[in-house]
Amino acid sequence: MRKGLSFTNLTALALGLAFLYLPIAILVIYSFNTSRLVTVWGGWSTRWYTALLADRALLDAAFVSLRVGFISATAASILGTLAAVALARARLFRLRASFSALLYAPIVMPEVITGLTLLLFFVAIDLDRGVWTVTLAHITVTMCFVTLIVQARLASFDWSLEDAAMDLGAPPSRAFLAVTLPLIWPAVAAGWLLAFTLSLDDLVIASFTTGPGATTLPIRIYSDVRLGVKPEINAICTVMIATVALVVIAASLLTKRRAAH
Amino acid sequence: MSEGATQGGRGMRRSWTLRLAILLPFAWLVLFVLLPTLIAFKISLSQTVLAQPPYVPVLNPSGGWDAFVGFLNALSFENYTAVFTDSLYLASYLKSLQVAALSTALILLIGYPIAYAMARAPRGVQSVLLILVILPFWTAFLIRIYAWINILQRDGLLNQLLLSLGIVDAPIAWLASDTAVYIGIVYSYLPFMVLPLYATLERMDAALREAAADLGAPPWKIFWQITVPLSRPGILAGVLLCFIPIVGEFVIPDLLGSSSTLMIGQTLWTEFFANRDWPFASVVALVMLVILVGPIVLYEHLQARALEKAR
Numbered sequence: 001m002r003k004g005l006s007f008t009n010l011t012a013l014a015l016g017l018a019f020l021y022l023p024i025a026i027l028v029i030y031s032f033n034t035s036r037l038v039t040v041w042g043g044w045s046t047r048w049y050t051a052l053l054a055d056r057a058l059l060d061a062a063f064v065s066l067r068v069g070f071i072s073a074t075a076a077s078i079l080g081t082l083a084a085v086a087l088a089r090a091r092l093f094r095l096r097a098s099f100s101a102l103l104y105a106p107i108v109m110p111e112v113i114t115g116l117t118l119l120l121f122f123v124a125i126d127l128d129r130g131v132w133t134v135t136l137a138h139i140t141v142t143m144c145f146v147t148l149i150v151q152a153r154l155a156s157f158d159w160s161l162e163d164a165a166m167d168l169g170a171p172p173s174r175a176f177l178a179v180t181l182p183l184i185w186p187a188v189a190a191g192w193l194l195a196f197t198l199s200l201d202d203l204v205i206a207s208f209t210t211g212p213g214a215t216t217l218p219i220r221i222y223s224d225v226r227l228g229v230k231p232e233i234n235a236i237c238t239v240m241i242a243t244v245a246l247v248v249i250a251a252s253l254l255t256k257r258r259a260a261h
Numbered sequence: 262m263s264e265g266a267t268q269g270g271r272g273m274r275r276s277w278t279l280r281l282a283i284l285l286p287f288a289w290l291v292l293f294v295l296l297p298t299l300i301a302f303k304i305s306l307s308q309t310v311l312a313q314p315p316y317v318p319v320l321n322p323s324g325g326w327d328a329f330v331g332f333l334n335a336l337s338f339e340n341y342t343a344v345f346t347d348s349l350y351l352a353s354y355l356k357s358l359q360v361a362a363l364s365t366a367l368i369l370l371i372g373y374p375i376a377y378a379m380a381r382a383p384r385g386v387q388s389v390l391l392i393l394v395i396l397p398f399w400t401a402f403l404i405r406i407y408a409w410i411n412i413l414q415r416d417g418l419l420n421q422l423l424l425s426l427g428i429v430d431a432p433i434a435w436l437a438s439d440t441a442v443y444i445g446i447v448y449s450y451l452p453f454m455v456l457p458l459y460a461t462l463e464r465m466d467a468a469l470r471e472a473a474a475d476l477g478a479p480p481w482k483i484f485w486q487i488t489v490p491l492s493r494p495g496i497l498a499g500v501l502l503c504f505i506p507i508v509g510e511f512v513i514p515d516l517l518g519s520s521s522t523l524m525i526g527q528t529l530w531t532e533f534f535a536n537r538d539w540p541f542a543s544v545v546a547l548v549m550l551v552i553l554v555g556p557i558v559l560y561e562h563l564q565a566r567a568l569e570k571a572r
Contacts, residue, residue, distance in 0.1 A: 005381055012374035013382075013390070019371075020397045020451065023408035026418060030411065083286035090279050095287075102290040104561040108502070110509020110553070112526045113546045116533060120304055120543065121297035123314050140293040143286065148564075172279070201401040204511055208533070218403050225407050225516060229414060237404040244399045252392055 024241060031234035048235035058220060058236065064131060065200055065217040072138035073196035079139065080146025080195075081188050085176070087147070088154040106141045107148065114141060115208030122209060129211025137209040138199040145198065146191035153187035193251055197244055298550075305543035306336035316540050340544040350528065350545065354552070357525040360439075360514075361507040364446040368454045368503050369496065371447065376458035376495075377488075380465070391459070398452040406445055406516050413441055413517070437519035445513040450506075454499035461495030462488070494563065501560040505553055525549055 005013075031049075035042030052058060083103060087096070106114055118137045122129060161183070165175035181188070203218040210219065217240075224233050307316040318335035344350045379390045397405065412418050413435035420432040435441050465488070473483045489496075511526035518524075525545065533542040 005378060008374070009378035009381055013378045016371070016375035016378075016451075016455075017393060019448070020394070023405065023412055023448070024397065024400065027404070027408040027411055079286045079289055082282040086279065086283040086286065090283050095283075099283075099287055099290075100565055101558075101561055102287075102294050104564055105294055105557065108505045108557050108560055110506055110526060110549065112509050112511050112529050113550055116529065116542055116546050117297035117301040118293065120300050120539065121293070124300050136293065140289070143289070147286075197399050197401075201403070203403055218401065221403055221407070222512075225403070225410065229407075229411055233407065234411070237401075237407060240404060241400050244401075245396060248396060248399050249392070 027234055028238045028241065031231065031238040033231060033234075036231060048231045049239075051232055052235050052239070055232070057215075058217075058232075061215045061217045061220040062236075064214060068131060068135050068138060068206075068216060069196045069199040072135045072142060072199045073192050075135075075139045076143035076146050076195040077188055077192045080143040080191055081150050081184075083143065083147045084150035084154055085180075087151060088157070089159070103144050103147055106144045111202070111204035112208075115205040118205070119208040129209065130214040131210075133209045133211065134206050134214060134216065137205050138195075138202065141202075141205065142195035142198050145194050146188070149191040149194065150184060150187045153184050157184065190251065193247065197247075200240075301543045302547060303336070304540055305340055305547055306338065307540045308337075308339075309538045309540055314539070315537055340540055341548075343541070344544050344548055350525075353523050353525045353528045354548070356523060357508045357510075357549075358552075360442065360446070360524060361504050361510075364443050364450070364507060365500055365504045367443065367447050368450055369500060372451055372454035372458060372499065373496075375451075376455045376462055379455070379459050380462035387463070394452055394455050394459075402449060403512060405449055406513055409441070409445055409448065410436065410516065413444070436517060439518070439521075441517035442514050445517045446507055446510065449513065450503045453502040457498035457502065458492060458495040461492045465491055494567070498560070498563055498567075501556050501563070505556050505560065508553060509549060 032044050032046065033040075033042055034045035034047065083099075087100065087103075115137070118133075118140070119129075122133050122136075127133060157180070162175050162180045165179045166172060170178065201218065202216075203222050206216045207219055207222075210216065217236075221233060221236065224230060304316055307318060309316055318332045375394075379387060379394070382390055410417075415432050415434060415436070417435075419435060420429075423429045424432065469491070470483050470487050473487055474480075478486070508524075509526045509529075510524060511530055514524045515527055515530070529542050529545045529549070532538045532545060
């Protein structure tokens, strides 16, 4: 497309970005408000952040979420990468259509359906609901996103490199680990990050599949939010936003430097 | 590189690793996606009881053939007729489809100019803009909706602003209204529309539009007759990526809407969590799935074709 921005283009960009960022900016600013009332500006303060550190239940929920996110993102990266490699390399014949249908379904399907069907499944096989059922549910959904990202990378991958390694006598698994994996690594890492944040973010699927004693951070925030706006929630949201922003920016800088090499 | 040479020739050598690579994720998806849907179908034909699990009949594998026949006889389509005859559920489905259609149209209208401007920006700026559009998408969904509660509540910033500017005399009840639901949905799903649109617009050949301009076509005509038709794949992908999940949306109407904006995701949630009617919740979910099968299959087809093309 021809480059160059007209006045209309610039307006669209400015309005669009303002729309995307203004609500988040307001939330962040008000998390530093001394006043308990969100409507009154009482001056800058970090008291709601110190209050967070004393909130045992909230910290526990954050820990549950981090644990679920870490385990499910790691498992999803392995399964998702394998699926992408299988789709790119294997002769699947008729299976290909049903395989990719199963892969794309959790991405587009409304979360209430995924959550409900998974819960009914866990009950049917008599699995105790808790941290592990949430983790299994998150692996299932996020692995499909990992596949999507890795698949896009593999579309332009030169398989003759892996073939060369095997011609030189490397067994297939070793050729994959020593040649292919290091080359597609940025895509796998991006997939892991996406899986991690999706898991950290999820309320609906976790609500269906969780059990006693496994309250994730979104479930906890949701029950607070239903009761109205509280400055503590602004503070915990700001912490989450800052963490994600730092990770995403660091990741994009890393891949950019890699690309520049 | 020909596919036959690499795959045919080495088919034997790589067999067990590749088989594992296929088998593991495939088995996982069959177990955790296909099987749960089938179980939900079975439960949708059951009746609610006060027990654990809260439905009958329950299949008893040790009962043999007679137990199986008895189990099949106890299943019924009663719940399905109930969904289609009860006006509450029909209204809920229609409301969801209406909200999804209207908000998808709004997102397209707002997203197109943004994606168009992004595609026209200089290369270096483009990657920054891309990060800026993706970043809110990485921020928790719940947080973004909560941010809007901050703004839209009765004594929130929007009302303060309108009051101080003298536009309104009394605060407006923004929350618990259709307007708030539309704002929340448009805000949350905007990146899902902008990204696929940007991807197609960015790849578009500038020569086509320059040729049209050289032949004397006015800018609006170039836009409608060249840019828009060529960006159709992006429009379709964006529309599907928004429409399908919005139909089943729960969090946004629950936090920003009122009881008059009861969407089907909320109805399902209530059936399950408040009424503990698992069979009925399954019926609601499966009927929603049937409604969405067309758009989902279309989206999968587009995805597969896009990847095929990229190869």
